[in-house]
Amino acid sequence: MLARITGGTCRGKAVIREDGLASVATSIKTRRDAAPDTQRILVGLIGRGIQLSRTPAMHEAEGRARGIAYIYRLLDADGMGDGRVRLEEIVSFASYFGFDGLNVTFPYKQDIIPLLDELSEAAEAIGSVNTVVLRGGRRIGHNTDLHGFRESFTHEMIGARQDSVLLLGAGGAGAAIAYALLESGIGQLHLFDVAQARAAALSARLEGRFGADRVTVASDVVAVAARVDGIVNATPVGMAKLPGIPLHPALLRPDCWVADIVYFPLETQLLAEARRRGCRTLSGESMAVHQAARAFQLFTGIAPDIDRMRTAFAAFDESPAAGPEGSGPATAD
Incomplete structure (x- = not known):
């Protein structure tokens, strides 16, 4: 069951500034143009200080195994200019560029709720969202934690x-x-x-x-x-x-x-x-592997291989990477 949210949602046009979002936009276009597969999935992780997240590695590895052109990008508020970018701007950016979904981590799991159109039963009961499906112009919040x-x-x-x-x-x-x-x-x-x-x-x-x-x-x-x-x-x-x-x-x-x-x-x-x-x-x-697997299924409609995602998690190099290709934080907040 989904609960409809009444209240203000951010629907403004995305403003791409030289604050980190611009470089993400460029990498998205490059990868999408190069992807030959018919099914293409674009998702991102919103948070602060998320450059060591293993979530992108798990999702992209499972996507490759399924023959999906799966792009997972970090939307790290700490890496966007002076760090004062608003959550509303990041969500609008994702909607504008055709993201299929978002994962949400510290410190936005509750702050994002007013920006959504609907909540799953679990998300509504818990009062927290860590996964957003963007479909048909609507933003649907879920909780896979x-x-x-x-x-x-x-x-x-x-x-x-x-x-x-x-x-x-x-x-x-x-x-x-x-x-x-x-x-x-x-x-x-x-x-x-x-x-x-x-x-x-x-x-x-x-x-x-x-x-x-x-x-x-x-x-x-x-x-x-x-x-x-x-x-x-x-x-x-x-x-x-x-x-x-x-x-x-x-x-x-x-x-x-x-x-x-x-x-x-x-x-x-x-x-x-x-x-x-x-x-x-x-x-x-x-927990990280199982919540990521449930999010993958929400984004793609495909049940993932848990063991394969666990292997990708374990193989991830925790050294911080440079630029938007780097990876994010724990689910705790």
Whole structure:
């Protein structure tokens, strides 16, 4: 089911300035003119500081394997002139140049919603969008983070205790992870965010769907961490651009599993400290692959080969590339 959005959407003509969008436009034209295949797909990733994203590599590798002229471009706001380019301008640029879809990452997963025409049921419930299908002049928002984490957690954490979980971060990614955890059957979810109002707002939405007895807002993260079965980091802390650890390492107990949805680096400080203390861990790799696979299917109508996309993910060189060919961030925000 899709929810129609009433409200202002950006429909202005794209303004191509010498701020990064112009070079992307040139590379798009070159690749499209050179592509001999009949099916052509043009998508992009919108975010900030996304030059190490493995998403383009996964999509383009799967596209090549399917005989599709698949072009995936980074629309990195940090690389566009003085960095003050507006989200509305980037989305208008994509529409103007005939993009078939967009992936959306930190910090735009919630900000993009007013610019869309419709939302999938999951995106509407979560209040976060990480995938936009551009079709027939309309912008349709989806959330594949939920699917990605749910698949990752279900397959990689078999046998893990799930009575109670502490979730760090209640932003766009955190909201999707919260839904995925509750749908996966955890008993009680404790939400913590440095912005308590954001955690409270997410808690209210979750309570309406899953019941008040399964969701709480954690005011004392130390006390909660001392008794939960698992901890999930859904903040951007730990990304290459935002190094650090979202909670004190002393709070990591060997009988508590730890998951981090950040995928570059795969070995975040949180996961390294957790392993050192004997915790079972889950990196952001599997979630990244599964959410990308679902997005690929939304863009093309073709079910991708998960193992092939996983291989492309693992083979990606994390060294920053120069110019618009470089690649993007974790899904956390």
